[in-house]
Amino acid sequence: MNDATILLRARGLTMRFGGVVALNELDLDVQRGEVLGLLGPNGSGKTTFFNVITGLYAPSAGQVRFADTDLFRASPQQVCRAGIARTFQRSRLCLPLSVFDNLMLGCHIHLDHGLLFNLLRRRRFEAELTRLQRRARELLATFSPALADRLYQPVGAISMIDRRRIEVCRALISDPRLLLLDEPSAGMTHDEADELLADVLRVRAGLGELAIVLIEHEMGLIERVTDRCVVFNYGRKICEGSYRTIAADPWVQEAYLGQG
Numbered sequence: 001m002n003d004a005t006i007l008l009r010a011r012g013l014t015m016r017f018g019g020v021v022a023l024n025e026l027d028l029d030v031q032r033g034e035v036l037g038l039l040g041p042n043g044s045g046k047t048t049f050f051n052v053i054t055g056l057y058a059p060s061a062g063q064v065r066f067a068d069t070d071l072f073r074a075s076p077q078q079v080c081r082a083g084i085a086r087t088f089q090r091s092r093l094c095l096p097l098s099v100f101d102n103l104m105l106g107c108h109i110h111l112d113h114g115l116l117f118n119l120l121r122r123r124r125f126e127a128e129l130t131r132l133q134r135r136a137r138e139l140l141a142t143f144s145p146a147l148a149d150r151l152y153q154p155v156g157a158i159s160m161i162d163r164r165r166i167e168v169c170r171a172l173i174s175d176p177r178l179l180l181l182d183e184p185s186a187g188m189t190h191d192e193a194d195e196l197l198a199d200v201l202r203v204r205a206g207l208g209e210l211a212i213v214l215i216e217h218e219m220g221l222i223e224r225v226t227d228r229c230v231v232f233n234y235g236r237k238i239c240e241g242s243y244r245t246i247a248a249d250p251w252v253q254e255a256y257l258g259q260g
């Protein structure tokens, strides 16, 4: 892989929880602008990889480089500032808050919260608020125009599928260069999952070089949307390549495709 095209580079990444080695000297690259599928059985370390990259867990050893920034043991704030955003397997929305407030949580790190700014620079504050409201509506409308009309309703009143869309929008509103999606289709029908991923790819087309790492168990979805795949087992990478390459792997055939 050409060094200039690599956005995220993990080397020897290891995460131990007591005696459990969740990531075991993992080497993994994400290229600029690619959609990378991350597969592996339950407990193979996929979510731990996301948690380590986004600063929720401090890795035991290894290196993590994102573009020109060293992100080894970086804080979640540093990771977000560097341009990485994510969604979670279980919904992390704040249900009593409005859709708009939840989206703002996704970019609060880029906002000026200074009391003086907010009190004294009213014009700039209002201009910034208007810009963010427009951006929030725009993003939501890409997924569902009806959802964009519910910008000021509490998330608790919104359907589960729309909550998933809001979570993806909350990650996208910070204009990341890398988006980590942890099983975005969980709890959805095949058609809903297809639609959600198609919407994500449509938004991505307007965002230049956004790379996506997608944890997903549904092989059809992986085949349709990924450029490349990596398969984990016991915290190690056991194969990688195009969907066709990994689908030809005997282990993947047995574990995922019911063959072998």
Ligand SMILES: Nc1ncnc2c1ncn2[C@@H]1O[C@H](COP(=O)(O)OP(=O)(O)OP(=O)(O)O)[C@@H](O)[C@H]1O
Pocket: 017, 020, 021, 022, 040, 041, 042, 043, 044, 045, 046, 047, 048, 049
């Ligand atoms: N906070 C934690 N404390 C202790 N062990 C953990 C913690 N987080 C993950 N693990 C362990 O690390 C291993 C990898 O878990 P992880 O959640 O990353 O797997 P996964 O591939 O994402 O699985 P799934 O598909 O079920 O989400 C598992 O053995 C899990 O029990």
